[in-house]
Structures are given as C-alpha cells and as structure tokens.
Amino acid sequence: MEVPLLDLRAQYATIKDEILAAVSEVLESQRCIGGPKVAELEEKVAALSNCKYGVGASSGTDAILNSLMSLEIGAGDEVITTPFTFFATVGCIARAGAKPIFVDIDPRTFNINPKLIESFVTEKTKAIMPVHLFGQVADMDPIMEVADKFDLAVVEDAAQSISSTYKGRKAGSIGTVGCFSFFPSKNLGGIGDGGMTITNDELLYERLLIMRDHGSKPKYYNNYIGGNFRLDSIQAAALLVKLPHLEEWSEARRRNAAYYDRGFAGTVVQTPYIRPDCTTIYNQYCIRVPRRDEVLRHLRANNIGCEVYYPVPVHLQKCFVSLGYSKGDLPEAEKAASEVLALPIYPELTDEMKDHVVSTILSFLR
Numbered sequence: 630m631e632v633p634l635l636d637l638r639a640q641y642a643t644i645k646d647e648i649l650a651a652v653s654e655v656l657e658s659q660r661c662i663g664g665p666k667v668a669e670l671e672e673k674v675a676a677l678s679n680c681k682y683g684v685g686a687s688s689g690t691d692a693i694l695n696s697l698m699s700l701e702i703g704a705g706d707e708v709i710t711t712p713f714t715f716f717a718t719v720g721c722i723a724r725a726g727a728k729p730i731f732v733d734i735d736p737r738t739f740n741i742n743p744k745l746i747e748s749f750v751t752e753k754t755k756a757i758m759p760v761h762l763f764g765q766v767a768d769m770d771p772i773m774e775v776a777d778k779f780d781l782a783v784v785e786d787a788a789q790s791i792s793s794t795y796k797g798r799k800a801g802s803i804g805t806v807g808c809f810s811f812f813p814s815k816n817l818g819g820i821g822d823g824g825m826t827i828t829n830d831e832l833l834y835e836r837l838l839i840m841r842d843h844g845s846k847p848k849y850y851n852n853y854i855g856g857n858f859r860l861d862s863i864q865a866a867a868l869l870v871k872l873p874h875l876e877e878w879s880e881a882r883r884r885n886a887a888y889y890d891r892g893f894a895g896t897v898v899q900t901p902y903i904r905p906d907c908t909t910i911y912n913q914y915c916i917r918v919p920r921r922d923e924v925l926r927h928l929r930a931n932n933i934g935c936e937v938y939y940p941v942p943v944h945l946q947k948c949f950v951s952l953g954y955s956k957g958d959l960p961e962a963e964k965a966a967s968e969v970l971a972l973p974i975y976p977e978l979t980d981e982m983k984d985h986v987v988s989t990i991l992s993f994l995r
Contacts, residue, residue, distance in 0.1 A: 631932040632934060632978070633934040640977065648820070651869065661862050666862045666866045667860050667861075669865070670685060670825075670869055674825055674872070677791075677792060678802050679802045680802050685825050686808075686823070686860055687822060688810065689788040689823075691824060691856065692809065692826045693758075694721040694725065695837055699840045700784070700833070703725055706753060706754075708728070708755060708758055709732055709756070709758070710729055710732070710757070711758075711762075712733070712944040712945075712959050712962045713734045713942055714762060730754070731954065731958075733959040734962050736961045738902060739762045739965055741760065743768045747778075754779065755782060756781055759786065761786065763938070764793055764816070765904070766787075766793050769785075769795050776804070785807040787808060789913070790912065791809050792817075792875060792910055796906045806827070806828045807827045807828070808826055809825045811825070818871070821863075823868065842859060879910040882911040882914075882975070883910075883911060886900075893987065897918070898917075898990065916969070917965070918970055918994070921967065925937065928990070933973070936970075937966075937971070944958065944959055944962070945963070
C-alpha cells in the first residue's frame with residue numbers, strides 16, 4: 630500500500646470546480662495583483678485570527694521580512710528566536726541586517742523554552758520571534774511578560790499554525806504582529822507561494838502596507854526602502870475557496886492524530902505532546918523514535934511518505950558559522966533533530982492507511 634506524506638490531489642478533487650471558477654474570474658478581470666480578492670482574504674483571515682488588520686504577502690518568508698522591516702529592526706539589533714525551525718525564520722532576521730540569538734527548545738513541544746529567554750536579553754535586543762511549530766502555539770504568556778518588561782516587539786512566526794489557539798487566543802494575535810504562510814502544504818495552502826501578516830496595531834498596519842510595495846506612498850514616492858511583498862489575486866481567489874474548509878480539515882487532522890496516538894500507546898514511539906491549554910492544527914504530526922534514520926528508510930522502502938523536520942538546527946547551518954555556535958550549545962534542539970519524524974496526517978487518510986503506517990513502524994522496531 631502506498632501512503633504519501635501529503636496528497637494535495639485528494640483535496641483538490643473535492644473543490645476543483647470552485648477553484649477553476651475562482652481563478653477564471655481573476656483572469657477575466659485581469660486584476661492580477663492586489664484588488665478585491667486580496668482585500669477580501671485579508672479581511673477574512675484577520676477576522677479568523679481575532680485581529681483588526683491583515684496584509685497579504687508574496688510568501689510566509691516575505692511576511693516575516695516585511696514585519697521586521699516595518700518594525701525598523703536592522704543592523705546592530707538582536708532578535709531572540711529558536712534554532713529548531715524552518716530556515717526562513719532566521720534567514721529573515723539576517724536579511725534584515727539583525728543578529729539572531731538562539732534559545733533552546735522545550736523538549737516536549739519543540740517550541741522555544743520561555744524560561745530561558747530573559748537571560749539572553751541585552752541592550753541590543755529589539756524583538757522576540759517565537760515559532761508556533763507543527764501547528765501548536767508556543768507558551769506565549771511568559772514570552773509576553775519578558776517582552777513587556779524590556780519593551781520588545783514580538784513577531785509570531787505562525788506559518789504552520791493558522792487558527793491554532795493558546796488559552797483561547799488565536800495564533801498570530803498575541804504578539805505585536807503574526808505571520809502566516811500559504812505554501813501549498815499548509816493547512817490553508819494556496820496554489821503557489823503566499824503569506825500574510827496580521828496585527829491590531831494601526832500604525833504598524835499602515836507601515837506594513839507601505840513596505841510591501843517598495844516603501845512607496847503614494848505610488849512612485851518612496852519615503853522608505855521597502856520590498857515587493859505583494860500577494861497576487863489568483864492565490865487570494867484560491868485561498869478564499871479553501872478558507873471555509875479550514876476548520877473541518879484541521880479537525881480531520883486532529884482525528885488522525887488521535888488515531889495514531891492510540892496506535893502507538895504503550896510503545897517506544899513518543900507521540901506529540903499538546904499542551905492542555907492549546908488547540909493544534911497538526912500541520913505536521915512528528916513522533917520521536919529510536920533509530921530514526923533506519924525507521925525513515927524502512928518507511929520509504931514500504932512506500933510510506935515521511936520527512937524530517939528539521940535535520941539540522943539553524944545554529945549549526947554552514948551559513949551561520951560566523952555566529953560562533955558549536956555542536957552541544959543547544960542540546961534539546963540538536964537531540965530533537967536526530968529523533969523527530971513526520972508521518973502522513975492529511976485529512977483524506979483512511980484508517981487502513983493509518984494502520985499500515987503504525988504497523989510498519991512497530992513491526993520494524995520490534
């Protein structure tokens with residue numbers, strides 16, 4: 630039996646006619662950048678996230694970069710973040726000209742350990758960037774306490790966690806600004822790259838709008854050096870078709886996760902820990918397992934999709950060698966990188982497919 634890590638064709642088959650009609654509408658209008666579709670998506674995603682404002686972006690990466698630039702974070706500044714994340718989180722800090730400062734993770738949630746953050750704050754620190762990894766919001770209350778104490782911005786990298794909650798609050802709405810990705814593999818994924826920033830700060834909202842359009846307002850009058858971070862209308866149209874399905878798709882992922890949890894109960898496989906005050910959307914379902922690389926090869930040999938998120942913590946990436954980190958500096962992140970394995974979790978999985986995943990792993994480990 631073949632079980633792909635993700636099967637977007639199965640999802641597309643259920644909404645194909647709506648997607649084609651929405652894309653056709655944009656093509657007929659020839660409003661390909663910005664326009665009413667983008668404005669509608671911004672309004673609806675902001676409302677979903679309990680925020681006043683949304684600003685579409687060309688990708689989740691550009692949403693983060695626009696946030697940092699709009700907050701005037703740059704050369705000489707430091708941003709505290711996690712080493713266990715997709716490269717874009719840290720890459721954007723460096724591209725803005727600032728220095729990433731890494732804090733180790735909570736081994737249960739894989740998110741940044743808030744208890745460690747304050748000791749890394751210096752006079753150069755301008756922001757904290759927690760990442761809501763795999764669909765679960767980081768422990769935000771203590772993070773916000775540190776931010777308030779030292780007057781720091783909080784940029785939530787919520788690329789994997791749209792609509793997730795922490796103590797009833799939506800991902801991206803707790804800090805200064807939140808950043809989403811609409812990469813096709815996300816719970817709310819487009820048909821190409823896309824992203825969005827959300828905020829309740831009106832002045833920051835105005836700045837985000839200006840900075841995403843080369844720093845110009847009005848057109849051709851540039852008071853700032855911005856970027857081309859605009860979201861195109863075709864992406865917005867496709868996302869507007871998908872948005873009403875987001876909750877049911879995320880709920881299906883939660884059911885699949887619970888099925889896996891039962892299947893692995895009482896074994897050496899460590900299933901994801903979800904804080905009781907959080908609701909996750911399971912953008913990934915990551916287990917910790919002994920002999921991880923052997924398990925990965927065995928699954929792939931049996932036509933079961935799997936992936937390692939992430940095999941090399943960012944502080945050990947070659948491009949950041951100048952920061953001076955060495956192996957052993959952030960042990961929890963490094964240990965997680967050697968043990969985590971993502972399994973198929975997409976909504977259309979059948980029980981037979983999930984049983985096959987579980988049995989294939991357990992029979993190998995026995």
